[in-house]
Amino acid sequence: MCKEKEKSGCYLQGTVILLLLLLSVAACVFFKSTITPVEQNVKWIHSEVKPSTEISLQDSVKFASYTRRLDSMENELGMIRDQYQTDINIGIDRLNSWVGFWLAILAVVLLMAGVGQYMQVKKHDDDWNKLSADYKIKKQDIENLKKAVENERTALKDKLRIETTLFNLLRTMAALHDPLMLPRDDERKQRIIEYLAKAQELLIQYRTLKQKENEVDKDKNLCKEEDSMILCLIFTNFRLNICRCVALFTSPSVSIRAKCFLDYVEKEENKLSTRENMPIDSLNRFIGELGVLLKTLKSGH
Numbered sequence: 482m483c484k485e486k487e488k489s490g491c492y493l494q495g496t497v498i499l500l501l502l503l504l505s506v507a508a509c510v511f512f513k514s515t516i517t518p519v520e521q522n523v524k525w526i527h528s529e530v531k532p533s534t535e536i537s538l539q540d541s542v543k544f545a546s547y548t549r550r551l552d553s554m555e556n557e558l559g560m561i562r563d564q565y566q567t568d569i570n571i572g573i574d575r576l577n578s579w580v581g582f583w584l585a586i587l588a589v590v591l592l593m594a595g596v597g598q599y600m601q602v603k604k605h606d607d608d609w610n611k612l613s614a615d616y617k618i619k620k621q622d623i624e625n626l627k628k629a630v631e632n633e634r635t636a637l638k639d640k641l642r643i644e645t646t647l648f649n650l651l652r653t654m655a656a657l658h659d660p661l662m663l664p665r666d667d668e669r670k671q672r673i674i675e676y677l678a679k680a681q682e683l684l685i686q687y688r689t690l691k692q693k694e695n696e697v698d699k700d701k702n703l704c705k706e707e708d709s710m711i712l713c714l715i716f717t718n719f720r721l722n723i724c725r726c727v728a729l730f731t732s733p734s735v736s737i738r739a740k741c742f743l744d745y746v747e748k749e750e751n752k753l754s755t756r757e758n759m760p761i762d763s764l765n766r767f768i769g770e771l772g773v774l775l776k777t778l779k780s781g782h
Contacts, residue, residue: 636690636693647684651680651722669726677778681771681772684771692761720746734780738773739774739777746770
């Protein structure tokens with residue numbers, strides 16, 4: 482861009498110098514052709530008057546003739562002066578015309594150069610505006626991408642926290658059937674109910690995160706391998722824990738409800754393994770079944 486600007490400036494300077502040289506040559510030619518000696522165009526008549534000692538009638542006639550000739554010469558000189566002044570005026574007019582003509586050409590050239598400079602500046606201004614608009618768009622895209630990455634990172638962090646807490650809770654609940662952990666059955670029952678209620682809350686939070694992820698990704702299938710695997714692990718841990726802890730509850734309703742829950746979980750595991758069900762649908766039904774089981778455990782307790 483700078484090289485093009487310097488190149489156009491060099492062209493403009495060369496054009497101006499060339500016009501000045503042409504104007505100087507034209508002025509020299511004009512002055513040489515118009516300012517010429519007047520003596521070359523005038524035929525002078527030289528006469529000598531030698532008066533004699535005696536003045537006669539013929540001398541008077543000669544003097545009268547000389548006087549007329551002098552008057553005629555004065556008239557000729559006046560005409561020559563007028564012609565010379567006219568030639569000077571014509572030369573000045575021609576000079577003014579030539580100067581005006583070349584100044585007009587110079588003005589046209591400068592106008593064209595100015596228009597060219599204006600077009601270049603306009604082009605640079607348009608390029609700058611376009612670049613600024615592109616920069617703002619790219620900056621906005623980067624900000625949106627950064628925000629999306631931050632949201633995804635936060636969602637992934639929350640999901641990992643929920644999964645880790647849920648697996649730790651299930652691992653702890655798996656040991657509650659051991660009498661060495663808590664000697665009293667009512668304490669172990671109460672702890673199991675509390676853990677199941679907390680697990681249900683964590684599953685609801687996990688479902689909310691998956692629904693937000695579905696809205697962002699626009700993926701309605703949600704049948705991803707990692708989601709199915711994680712839910713299968715969660716369902717398996719729940720099934721094993723319920724099998725171990727249900728023996729603490731002696732109510733028949735609890736036993737029947739637990740048996741139905743275990744059968745349901747086993748079927749859901751098979752459906753997730755074969756990709757028959759979508760993870761989000763299985764999770765919704767599982768939360769509902771877990772709520773029914775938890776309600777039965779509270780009434781049986």
